[in-house]
Amino acid sequence: ETGVTQTPRHLVMGMTNKKSLKCEQHLGHNAMYWYKQSAKKPLELMFVYSLEERVENNSVPSRFSPECPNSSHLFLHLHTLQPEDSALYLCASSQASSTDTQYFGPGTRLTVL
Amino acid sequence: AQTVTQSQPEMSVQEAETVTLSCTYDTSESDYYLFWYKQPPSRQMILVIRQEAYKQQNATENRFSVNFQKAAKSFSLKISDSQLGDAAMYFCAYRRTGTASKLTFGTGTRLQVTL
Numbered sequence: 001e002t003g004v005t006q007t008p009r010h011l012v013m014g015m016t017n018k019k020s021l022k023c024e025q026h027l028g029h030n031a032m033y034w035y036k037q038s039a040k041k042p043l044e045l046m047f048v049y050s051l052e053e054r055v056e057n058n059s060v061p062s063r064f065s066p067e068c069p070n071s072s073h074l075f076l077h078l079h080t081l082q083p084e085d086s087a088l089y090l091c092a093s094s095q096a097s098s099t100d101t102q103y104f105g106p107g108t109r110l111t112v113l
Numbered sequence: 114a115q116t117v118t119q120s121q122p123e124m125s126v127q128e129a130e131t132v133t134l135s136c137t138y139d140t141s142e143s144d145y146y147l148f149w150y151k152q153p154p155s156r157q158m159i160l161v162i163r164q165e166a167y168k169q170q171n172a173t174e175n176r177f178s179v180n181f182q183k184a185a186k187s188f189s190l191k192i193s194d195s196q197l198g199d200a201a202m203y204f205c206a207y208r209r210t211g212t213a214s215k216l217t218f219g220t221g222t223r224l225q226v227t228l
Contacts, residue, residue, distance in 0.1 A: 031213040042117070043204070043218040050213035058215075090158060096213045099165075101148070104158035 004105035023074040023091030031096040032074040037088040050096040119219035136205030153201040
């Protein structure tokens, strides 16, 4: 595997389900990001981890819970989601430096019924 | 707060022709980075080109080049010799300097390439 991978690519869940999105980067980076891409809205940053510590939480509802066990892996745990949470969730990684460029995974298309 | 505006929801270009996508941004910072990303139907967000604000020279990457006007806060993308594979959503993005700082994206421009 190369670059940034995300699983699953598609996910359909009910509002009472608990599921997790997984992101893995193979670029030797040490910062990872979750973005949300909703229809007709700009991409929104959700969470940032730098050196495995959360450095930014963009006022995201608590039904989204991130986890970064190491610099290569990032999870987004989902529970009791709402239909408006349906979106494309993109993971990105970069070097944690002032000049870093972020590289993105293919995204997980989430549908909440 | 920084904002990024892409005023062209859709653009169309004929194969082999040149097209320019517009982007303006607002910031009070003097040093920052600007990016163009491409998102084809496969949804993978792909970096097209990057510009450091402290550099006066416009970035180029093969058929892709930018026109960076710092005073006007404008950052347009020119695609030369357009190819069918260039059809995608194009997003302009801003990032201030600083470790692991976020990208602020525009709403995107959908580019169609016709024969």
